[in-house]
Amino acid sequence: MRRKLVLTLTTRHGSRQVFLHQILAYLLLIFILLSGLSFFVSNWLLVKTHDDLTDLERNHRDLSEQYELLLGTQQLYLSELTELGISLNDLSAERERLVEENEEVGETLARLESRLGLTEQPSGMTLEQRLALTRTAARQRLFLLHSIPNGVPISAERINDSYGMRMHPVLNTRKMHNGMDFKADRGTPVYATADGVVEYAGYRKGSGFGNLVVLQHNFGLKTYYAHLQKVLVESGTFVHKGQKIALSGNSGRSTGAHLHYEVRFMYRPLNPEPFLQWGLDNFETLFTKIEEVPWESLSVMYPLNQGGTQ
Incomplete structure (x- = not known):
């Protein structure tokens, strides 16, 4: 007969006997349950920790x-800031240069306005408006x-005879000289x-002019x-100002090589002297000195012209 260890538990309700192998079985079962629970909990914790x-x-x-990315963006910002700083410096230098150029343009424009007679400009005009007005006036005058x-x-070399009454060197009578005589060697270009x-263009018979060009x-x-x-x-051909049209000589009724030059308005001779001296610097003088031409009618075509053309 096998020996068994028996434990007797006595309470107020009575006594109870428990065999040792039963206790061990319970303990083993509890251990297995706890181990299984621990295994699942550990695996769950491990999976969760891994996740x-x-x-x-x-x-x-x-x-x-x-x-x-932030470092790259920061570097990009720093690079852009550096470039912006350089651009601002360049812009500042360019602005200073433009200011200086505007001052030079203003001084040059003032001189041009003075030469063109545009001394009385409307107040409040911008530089662009003044330039446009000056450009228009310059084109008209040119x-x-x-x-x-x-x-x-x-x-x-010199002027032999001027416009006006004189003693004719060939006819030996006092006659009106309708032009000016320029003493020059034969073959001197005429413009x-x-x-x-x-x-x-050719020889004008009976006029005393000899070879003649009329423009x-x-x-x-x-x-x-x-x-x-x-x-x-x-x-019938067109010519431009400054074009060489002839060579001076001594043809016709003449006592020596020279050029006889006349200016006429509607076949009426005019004194060439004001025309010889007329230019951009004294633009208004012609319109006051030559009274035989109705210059005032030009104001309809060229309202910017001053003096006698208005």
């Missing part, structure tokens, strides 16, 4: 990427300086004093070039 670590690694990686005879037609069209200009004006050695243009 947390994975999340932490992912968050760390995201944070690292964001940090690198057009008139190319359309109306001005300047000398030949590089001459057109304004743009125009050749009305006549028609704008506004009813004409110029005559007489006693020429050679004519270099043909009738």
Whole structure:
């Protein structure tokens, strides 16, 4: 018969016997249950910890990427700030240069306005408006300086006879001299004093002019070039101011090599002297000295012109 260890538990309700192997079985069962529970809890904690670590690694990686992105953005901002600083410095230097240039432009414009007679400008005009007005006035004056005879037609030694009454050197009688005589050697170039069209080019019989060139200009004006050695243009052709049109000589009724030069308005002779001296610097003088031409009617076409053209 096998020996068994028996424990007797006595309470007020009575006594109870418990065998040792039963106790061990209970303890073993409890141990197994606790071990199983511990295993599942540990596995759950391990899985959860692994997931947390994975999340932490992912968050760390995201944070690292964001940090690198922020570092790159910061470097980009620093680079842009540096470039902006350089651009601001360049802009400041450019502004100073433009201010200096504007001052120079203003001084130059003031001189041009003075030369063009635009001394009384409306108040409050901007620099661009003044430039536009000055440009328009300059174009008008240049057009008139190319359309109306001005300047000398030949590089001459001196003027022999001027416009007015004189004793004719050939006819030996007192007659009106309708032009000016420039003493010059034969073959000296003769130039057109304004743009125009050749009305006549050749020998003019019975006039005493000999070889003659007559140019028609704008506004009813004409110029005559007489006693020429050679004519270099043909009738009906256009010529421009400063173009060589002939060579001076001694043809016709003449006592020596020279150029006879006339300015006419509607076939009426005018004193060439004011035309010879007329230019941009004394633009208004012509319109007051030559009273035979109705300059005031030009104000309809060129309202900016002052003096006699208004």
